Amino acid sequence: MKRAIKLTALAGVAALALAACAEAPEESGDDGGNGAAATSDFKPCIVSDQGGFDDKSFNQLSYQGVVKAAEELGTEAVEVQSQSESDFKPNLESLVGQNCDAIVSVGFALSAATIESATANPETHYIIVDDAADADFDGKADAENIKPLLYDTAQAAFLAGYLSAGYSETGKVGTFGGQPFPTVTIFMDGFKQGVEYYNETKGEKVEVVGFSGGEEGSFTGGFEANETAKTTAQNIIDQGVDVLLPVGGPIYQSAIAAIQDSGKEIALVGVDADFFETDPSTQDYVLTSILKKMDVSTYDAVLAAGQDNFDPTPYVGTLENEGVGLAPLHNFEDKVDPALMEEVKALQEQIISGEVEVTSYLSGQE
Numbered sequence: 001m002k003r004a005i006k007l008t009a010l011a012g013v014a015a016l017a018l019a020a021c022a023e024a025p026e027e028s029g030d031d032g033g034n035g036a037a038a039t040s041d042f043k044p045c046i047v048s049d050q051g052g053f054d055d056k057s058f059n060q061l062s063y064q065g066v067v068k069a070a071e072e073l074g075t076e077a078v079e080v081q082s083q084s085e086s087d088f089k090p091n092l093e094s095l096v097g098q099n100c101d102a103i104v105s106v107g108f109a110l111s112a113a114t115i116e117s118a119t120a121n122p123e124t125h126y127i128i129v130d131d132a133a134d135a136d137f138d139g140k141a142d143a144e145n146i147k148p149l150l151y152d153t154a155q156a157a158f159l160a161g162y163l164s165a166g167y168s169e170t171g172k173v174g175t176f177g178g179q180p181f182p183t184v185t186i187f188m189d190g191f192k193q194g195v196e197y198y199n200e201t202k203g204e205k206v207e208v209v210g211f212s213g214g215e216e217g218s219f220t221g222g223f224e225a226n227e228t229a230k231t232t233a234q235n236i237i238d239q240g241v242d243v244l245l246p247v248g249g250p251i252y253q254s255a256i257a258a259i260q261d262s263g264k265e266i267a268l269v270g271v272d273a274d275f276f277e278t279d280p281s282t283q284d285y286v287l288t289s290i291l292k293k294m295d296v297s298t299y300d301a302v303l304a305a306g307q308d309n310f311d312p313t314p315y316v317g318t319l320e321n322e323g324v325g326l327a328p329l330h331n332f333e334d335k336v337d338p339a340l341m342e343e344v345k346a347l348q349e350q351i352i353s354g355e356v357e358v359t360s361y362l363s364g365q366e
Helices: 011-019 058-073 085-097 108-120 153-167 182-202 227-237 251-262 294-306 330-335 338-353
Strands: 003-005 044-050 078-082 102-106 125-129 146-151 172-177 207-209 211-213 243-247 267-272 286-292 315-317 324-326 356-358
Touching: 044 058, 044 085, 044 108, 044 294, 058 102, 058 294, 078 085, 085 102, 085 108, 102 108, 102 294, 108 125, 108 146, 125 294, 146 294, 153 172, 153 182, 153 243, 153 267, 153 286, 153 324, 153 338, 153 356, 172 182, 172 211, 172 227, 172 251, 182 207, 182 211, 182 243, 182 286, 182 356, 207 211, 227 243, 227 251, 243 251, 251 267, 286 330, 294 315, 338 356
Parallel strands: 003 356, 044 078, 044 102, 102 125, 125 146, 146 315, 172 207, 172 243, 243 267, 267 286
Antiparallel strands: 286 324
């Protein structure tokens, strides 16, 4: 029997995603030179969101994908980092001025600036990470030379929610975000759905602290690791959670600081990258990470552009095409009941087959 659990929907983006979902990108088995024609005159470029390319998260992963593609194409990537929103437009103008052939914009915050730049420079290829570039919500990107890279992370977050509910001993798990943008709340919604599914199937009453759905929840107002983020985490910890999911780039660092100050045994769930691998300081805390494989999709899109095969069709990462997923348990492997992990693996297959439905603004489920 199919089960549907509600999550916030954005109709315009959903229509875009459903209208044209590109095939999953293929990972290269080489470090470079695996048959791609060298095009040294091709110039791939990338502009970061706030946080920079060493954020251990989405900026860093996207950058790695661009660099890998550039190396394989026999060229070098050009990078510019943004310190604030005011940098987005001039940074894009700078890259256009450097005659970039393909420009990767990292993050939904760059959407308006990317649309403006792409419209003004129709011969340049644009690739935007984590946004549909659909400001008018008509179901397609606002410029024909923009390729959106999207990720239905609600599916992987559903698995993390189920895992966290089964792991929790206090019966309370928590989550908070940077700002209530769809690309943030999709994690929180999926996580909540997974906890609710666990409760439904197990007859339990595990509580989600910090998020009640839609835009109702705990948000720091930004994506910086600061005192506000630490206080937000501490407020959730004080309510008795023993699993915490911070969504918003570096704010996880503030969550770890709050966990350390609390003196409690609290597991962290990472987002975007496998925190265990990208940030060794998390290894004693991270239960798992909800993966958004931006390095793979940016690599694929830039490589295609460099080989004159640029395709503006939106890519949507899912569990089925391995664009999203869960990281290994690493240090927590001995702390998690193997039977619970078998249930998580079976649940993943049920989501892929459609037996269990996870709703999101990218799934088309209202």
